[in-house]
Amino acid sequence: MSCKKNIMMVVLVVAVTFFQVPAQAGTIDPFSGLSGEIRISGGTAHIPVMKEAAKQIMSANPEISISIAGGGSGVGIKQVGEGIVDIGNSGRAPSDAEKEKYGLKLFKWAIDGVGVAVNPDNPVTSLTKAQLKDIYSGKITDWKGLGGKEAPITVYTRDESSGTREVFWKKALDKGDIVSSANFVVSNGAMKTAIANDPNAIGYVSVGHMDASVAGVALDGVSPTIDTVKSGEYTVARGLYSNTKGDPSGLTKLFIEYLLSPEGQQIVVQKGFVPVN
Amino acid sequence: MTRITQKAARIVFFFSAAASAMAAALVFGFLLVFGFPLIGGGEFFSLLTRRWSPGQGLYGFLPMITGTAAISVLSIVFAFPLSLGTVCFMGGLGPAWISRLLDGFVRFMTGIPTVIYGFLGIFLLVPFVRTLFTSAGSGMCILSASLMLSLLVSPTMIIFFKDGFDSVDFRYIQAADALGADNVQRLIYVILPGAWPGIVTGVIMGLGRAMGDTLIALMIAGNAVHVPGSILDSTRTLTAHIALVSASDYESLAFKSIFACGLTLYVLNALAVIAVRRLGRKRGPV
Amino acid sequence: MKIRILGGCLRMFSWGAVLLLTGSVLVLLGYLLVKGVPSLGRELIFGQVDVLDAVLLRKRVFDGLFPAIAGTLSVVLLSVGLAIPVGVCAGIYMSEFATVLQQRVFGLMFDILAGIPSIVIGLFGFSGAIFIHKYVSNDFRPCMAVSVVALAFLVLPYITRTTQASLQGLSIQIRQAALALGATRVQNIFYVLLPQSFSGILSGIILAIGRCAEDTAVIMLTGVVATAGIPGSLLGSYEALPFYIYYISSQYTDSAELMSGYGAAIILLGVCAILFLLAFIIKRQLAGPAGPEPGRFYV
Numbered sequence: 005m006s007c008k009k010n011i012m013m014v015v016l017v018v019a020v021t022f023f024q025v026p027a028q029a030g031t032i033d034p035f036s037g038l039s040g041e042i043r044i045s046g047g048t049a050h051i052p053v054m055k056e057a058a059k060q061i062m063s064a065n066p067e068i069s070i071s072i073a074g075g076g077s078g079v080g081i082k083q084v085g086e087g088i089v090d091i092g093n094s095g096r097a098p099s100d101a102e103k104e105k106y107g108l109k110l111f112k113w114a115i116d117g118v119g120v121a122v123n124p125d126n127p128v129t130s131l132t133k134a135q136l137k138d139i140y141s142g143k144i145t146d147w148k149g150l151g152g153k154e155a156p157i158t159v160y161t162r163d164e165s166s167g168t169r170e171v172f173w174k175k176a177l178d179k180g181d182i183v184s185s186a187n188f189v190v191s192n193g194a195m196k197t198a199i200a201n202d203p204n205a206i207g208y209v210s211v212g213h214m215d216a217s218v219a220g221v222a223l224d225g226v227s228p229t230i231d232t233v234k235s236g237e238y239t240v241a242r243g244l245y246s247n248t249k250g251d252p253s254g255l256t257k258l259f260i261e262y263l264l265s266p267e268g269q270q271i272v273v274q275k276g277f278v279p280v281n
Numbered sequence: 282m283t284r285i286t287q288k289a290a291r292i293v294f295f296f297s298a299a300a301s302a303m304a305a306a307l308v309f310g311f312l313l314v315f316g317f318p319l320i321g322g323g324e325f326f327s328l329l330t331r332r333w334s335p336g337q338g339l340y341g342f343l344p345m346i347t348g349t350a351a352i353s354v355l356s357i358v359f360a361f362p363l364s365l366g367t368v369c370f371m372g373g374l375g376p377a378w379i380s381r382l383l384d385g386f387v388r389f390m391t392g393i394p395t396v397i398y399g400f401l402g403i404f405l406l407v408p409f410v411r412t413l414f415t416s417a418g419s420g421m422c423i424l425s426a427s428l429m430l431s432l433l434v435s436p437t438m439i440i441f442f443k444d445g446f447d448s449v450d451f452r453y454i455q456a457a458d459a460l461g462a463d464n465v466q467r468l469i470y471v472i473l474p475g476a477w478p479g480i481v482t483g484v485i486m487g488l489g490r491a492m493g494d495t496l497i498a499l500m501i502a503g504n505a506v507h508v509p510g511s512i513l514d515s516t517r518t519l520t521a522h523i524a525l526v527s528a529s530d531y532e533s534l535a536f537k538s539i540f541a542c543g544l545t546l547y548v549l550n551a552l553a554v555i556a557v558r559r560l561g562r563k564r565g566p567v
Numbered sequence: 568m569k570i571r572i573l574g575g576c577l578r579m580f581s582w583g584a585v586l587l588l589t590g591s592v593l594v595l596l597g598y599l600l601v602k603g604v605p606s607l608g609r610e611l612i613f614g615q616v617d618v619l620d621a622v623l624l625r626k627r628v629f630d631g632l633f634p635a636i637a638g639t640l641s642v643v644l645l646s647v648g649l650a651i652p653v654g655v656c657a658g659i660y661m662s663e664f665a666t667v668l669q670q671r672v673f674g675l676m677f678d679i680l681a682g683i684p685s686i687v688i689g690l691f692g693f694s695g696a697i698f699i700h701k702y703v704s705n706d707f708r709p710c711m712a713v714s715v716v717a718l719a720f721l722v723l724p725y726i727t728r729t730t731q732a733s734l735q736g737l738s739i740q741i742r743q744a745a746l747a748l749g750a751t752r753v754q755n756i757f758y759v760l761l762p763q764s765f766s767g768i769l770s771g772i773i774l775a776i777g778r779c780a781e782d783t784a785v786i787m788l789t790g791v792v793a794t795a796g797i798p799g800s801l802l803g804s805y806e807a808l809p810f811y812i813y814y815i816s817s818q819y820t821d822s823a824e825l826m827s828g829y830g831a832a833i834i835l836l837g838v839c840a841i842l843f844l845l846a847f848i849i850k851r852q853l854a855g856p857a858g859p860e861p862g863r864f865y866v
Contacts, residue, residue, distance in 0.1 A: 189504075295660055469577070550682040
């Protein structure tokens with residue numbers, strides 16, 4: 005009896021050893037033995053994925069250094085176009101004018117949505133597009149009429165170079181006005197923090213960034229979740245792009261390939277976005 | 282041999298001094314050159330009165346000027362009584378051993394970084410203001426920023442006020458004591474009148490510091506681009522504006538207008554410096 | 568009678584001011600300590616990596632403050648190192664060789680430089696970097712070198728002023744003794760005046776170090792980023808402690824990150840407070856032997 009058990013143990017151990025899937029998929033290997041720097045800046049929605057990818061690459065190969073900055077989609081496009089960074093992230097596709105001026109090449113590695121968000125304590129969970137437009141243009145100023153408490157609405161928005169703002173303005177506000185008394189925040193992360201700390205806040209944030217600290221608001225009946233973005237039901241969606249000036253080469257090329265590889269796409273899913281592959 | 286070293290050393294010293302002096306001019310020059318397209322066309326003054334709406338091609342920074350003015354002035358309004366009271370305390374209205382501790386404490390305060398004031402403001406002051414004044418919206422408003430800013434500039438003002446108090450000729454103080462004046466009378470009749478230039482200097486320096494601060498306004502004033510209507514409104518200062526726009530762009534006309542912003546701040550500061558130097562000269566040997 | 572009421576009011580007012588001022592600051596600092604001290608520890612700075620491995624740069628630290636601290640240290644040392652020779656020499660010139668007109672003009676320029684808001688200096692640094700990028704080398708961009716130069720501009724007036732003041736503060740006997748014995752002016756400066764005013768100059772340098780360490784506005788525009796690892800080269804991006812605090816305050820993703828922000832704030836506060844106190848103590852020591860200056864009214 006114990007003899008059989010021992011054999012079982014040995015077989016098990018051997019099986020586990022030989023059938024073990026390596027923790028690092030082969031996509032890290034192209035980086036081995038290389039050294040250099042990759043400079044990344046731009047969209048703030050991309051940052052969690054960038055950070056994780058950088059961490060994986062830099063842990064496997066300490067000779068490579070990757071620096072990541074934010075700034076928004078506009079900054080990413082301009083900086084990569086001017087040669088200040090190697091990869092410029094944007095949460096919106098660069099315009100034709102931008103593509104031509106800088107000779108940009110686009111790489112889409114995720115799909116994301118832009119959802120309206122309020123504080124989790126706010127009883128309002130659904131708005132119509134008309135109501136949203138009135139809130140942002142300043143016509144509606146109190147939560148009372150929308151089903152919430154009697155409290156003034158604090159509107160939060162992003163600056164003009166933000167891709168998140170651009171998509172929100174075009175698709176959710178139909179290019180409507182944004183009131184000048186709106187508070188400005190500088191990134192998706194900052195928007196989340198602001199909403200989480202202000203009970204009367206309303207803002208817009210990348211769907212991938214949404215977590216328990218903010219409450220997504222259904223727009224015309226559709227909730228902003230990754231599933232509705234994936235299925236196309238939630239229309240305020242955009243791709244997450246990494247742009248390079250001309251065709252990428254060297255470490256930059258490898259990094260972009262890594263993002264599009266199964267392992268990179270796994271990071272995309274892990275961080276809450278819709279993968280493209 | 283020594284003569285050459287002498288001459289060489291003197292030239293090195295002169296060039297260091299000249300280079301340091303040129304630094305201020307260099308900063309001014311760069312700002313001017315980079316902002317030229319908007320300034321050269323004589324548009325500078327229209328920038329001072331327009332509002333900020335880059336989507337519509339409006340690059341004025343009137344809202345930011347009112348924002349800076351509102352926050353700075355309000356912070357001085359809070360800081361002035363605090364500082365004056367503290368210095369009067371140190372001037373005899375309080376026990377001497379506390380005054381010595383206080384002196385050390387104020388010196389310690391000068392070392393507190395502004396980013397820490399901003400950081401604590403976000404998590405302690407802003408929710409407090411929000412619950413206190415329900416119409417304050419998010420609590421990120423002129424009031425919060427001014428309160429924090431007043432703590433930032435108080436040490437500066439206290440030190441200058443104290444210098445003013447110290448500069449009162451000791452013989453006058455002795456004379457007052459000899460005539461039987463108590464602490465209060467000595468303060469009101471001898472020290473305060475004599476310290477007046479020091480007090481004015483302190484207010485100007487405090488105002489300059491308040492206008493030039495970036496982090497507190499950036500983190501707790503809300504950064505809305507409208508002309509504020511009340512102290513519970515969110516607003517944006519010139520300094521925060523520069524930080525926000527610089528972070529996002531550097532080619533467009535919007536960014537070039539930032540240099541006009543920078544120039545405005547530079548000129549305001551230079552005026553304050555000249556005013557303070559004039560005051561110092563007027564006083565002369567006391 | 569009137570004066571007594573006024574006196575009483577004034578006394579209450581001054582006590583109130585002192586209590587309000589010290590009270591608010593103590594409340595703020597107390598809150599910071601209460602929230603932040605629990606997060607202090609090896610993990611705050613080095614994350615999951617062993618201390619020795621991190622310091623010897625064998626392994627990268629991803630979740631700790633070590634890169635930010637290293638970045639701040641590097642940038643501070645370099646910029647103060649740049650500013651010291653220029654500032655001290657300028658101060659020597661102002662105190663020993665400058666004519667009255669030069670003193671006035673240069674003095675005015677130094678004061679203006681000292682008063683320029685730090686964000687404007689950052690803007691200047693940024694525009695300088697763009698200028699070089701456009702007209703000199705396309706590879707150049709806002710990086711540590713730009714920050715170092717910009718910060719040097721920021722603290723130059725501190726060093727110049729304190730050097731000038733400490734040299735001028737030396738008694739006439741000390742200034743003239745060596746000259747009377749036949750030394751040249753330059754020999755006098757190097758062998759007598761500088762050593763005598765050393766503590767004054769040192770306190771100015773320490774003040775400059777503190778100012779550099781705490782500054783956020785300048786580095787925000789000239790090369791600091793949120794994630795960059797240990798500063799690799801002068802032409803690369805870097806992290807810094809004050810920027811980390813600013814960044815975390817608006818963009819923390821979970822309470823652990825927020826706690827690290829508190830911890831970082833305590834570290835920064837501690838460093839700056841120690842530096843300023845040190846500078847003050849050194850200056851006090853300088854005035855010590857001579858006793859408190861005449862005119863001090865509350866001795």
